[in-house]
Amino acid sequence: GAVVSQHPSWVICKSGTSVKIECRSLDFQATTMFWYRQFPKQSLMLMATSNEGSKATYEQGVEKDKFLINHASLTLSTLTVTSAHPEDSSFYICSASSTKDSYEQYFGPGTRLTVT
Amino acid sequence: QKEVEQNSGPLSVPEGAIASLNCTYSDRGSQSFFWYRQYSGKSPELIMSIYSNGDKEDGRFTAQLNKASQYVSLLIRDSQPSDSATYLCAVRASGYSTLTFGKGTMLLVSP
Numbered sequence: 001g002a003v004v005s006q007h008p009s010w011v012i013c014k015s016g017t018s019v020k021i022e023c024r025s026l027d028f029q030a031t032t033m034f035w036y037r038q039f040p041k042q043s044l045m046l047m048a049t050s051n052e053g054s055k056a057t058y059e060q061g062v063e064k065d066k067f068l069i070n071h072a073s074l075t076l077s078t079l080t081v082t083s084a085h086p087e088d089s090s091f092y093i094c095s096a097s098s099t100k101d102s103y104e105q106y107f108g109p110g111t112r113l114t115v116t
Numbered sequence: 117q118k119e120v121e122q123n124s125g126p127l128s129v130p131e132g133a134i135a136s137l138n139c140t141y142s143d144r145g146s147q148s149f150f151w152y153r154q155y156s157g158k159s160p161e162l163i164m165s166i167y168s169n170g171d172k173e174d175g176r177f178t179a180q181l182n183k184a185s186q187y188v189s190l191l192i193r194d195s196q197p198s199d200s201a202t203y204l205c206a207v208r209a210s211g212y213s214t215l216t217f218g219k220g221t222m223l224l225v226s227p
Contacts, residue, residue: 002162032213043204043219044160093159103148103208105215110159 003027004096006108013084014116020080021111023094030096033077034105035069038091050077084115118143120207122218130226135192137221139205142186148208149181150215151190155201164190195225 003026013019023033035047048064050056050071058064068080077096081088091112095105119142129135137151148167152160166172166179166188178191188207192199202220209216 034214044217046214049214097213103213103215104150104162104165105206106162107152107159 002104002106004030004094004106004108006094006111008111009109010112010114012114012116015085016083018080018082019084019113020078021092021094021113023077023079023096023108025075025096025098025106028096028098029074030077031074031099032097033071034095034097035067035077035079036093036095038093038110044093047079081113084113086115089113089115118146118207118209118216120205120216120218122203122205122221124219125222126224127221128224128226129195131195131197133195133225135195135199135223135225137190137192137203137205137223139188139190139218140186141188141205141207141216143207143209143216144183144186145209145211146183146186146207147210149179149188150206150208151177151179151188152204152206152217153199153201154204154220160204192223195223197225197227199223200225 005024007022036044048056048058056069071077093110095107097105121140151164154160164179166181172179176193180189204220205218206215
């Protein structure tokens with residue numbers, strides 16, 4: 001149980017375009033989903049927290065107009081990187097949790113974004 | 117500010133030995149504690165969670181929690197080369213849904 005999927009697993013896009021990443025909880029209802037970014041050889045950096053049907057809560061320093069998060073249902077959240085630039089190239093990872101599991105977070109496999 | 121500290125390593129152990137990974141945290145209000153394993157280029161995988169003082173065992177893994185000392189550890193018995201990865205300690209404070217992650221300890225198990 002507790003499987004989280006992400007799509008796509010990798011994406012290459014041109015500077016100035018937008019990219020959407022999907023995160024799905026496959027076998028449980030995720031009351032909360034999280035979006036992280038990880039640069040090479042660095043730790044996870046939480047970008048935002050989203051609850052189904054509510055606006056996302058962004059961490060300090062994360063531009064909410066650039067990283068659009070939608071949590072439309074208990075099994076789906078999306079992250080859209082708008083007007084991407086090369087410095088947005090990173091490993092984006094979502095996680096999901098259900099209060100039934102005492103806030104354990106289960107991670108998706110991640111999406112590697114390269115902006116050229 | 118909530119902080120979670122881990123030795124970055126690498127921690128090198130021979131195959132079959134016990135690997136001991138340590139983590140300290142600053143927020144006394146922390147309620148939930150997790151260990152994640154992350155292979156290079158992959159996302160983290162939850163391997164242990166612990167919520168009360170004492171030991172919790174799952175197969176070759178044992179998590180130990182001491183809230184008075186604000187200390188949590190992970191023991192890996194009979195270490196295997198496939199255990200070579202970065203181990204992340206994560207802590208959740210009461211009333212919060214977010215986790216605070218340490219920077220991780222790299223474990224290298226040599227055959």
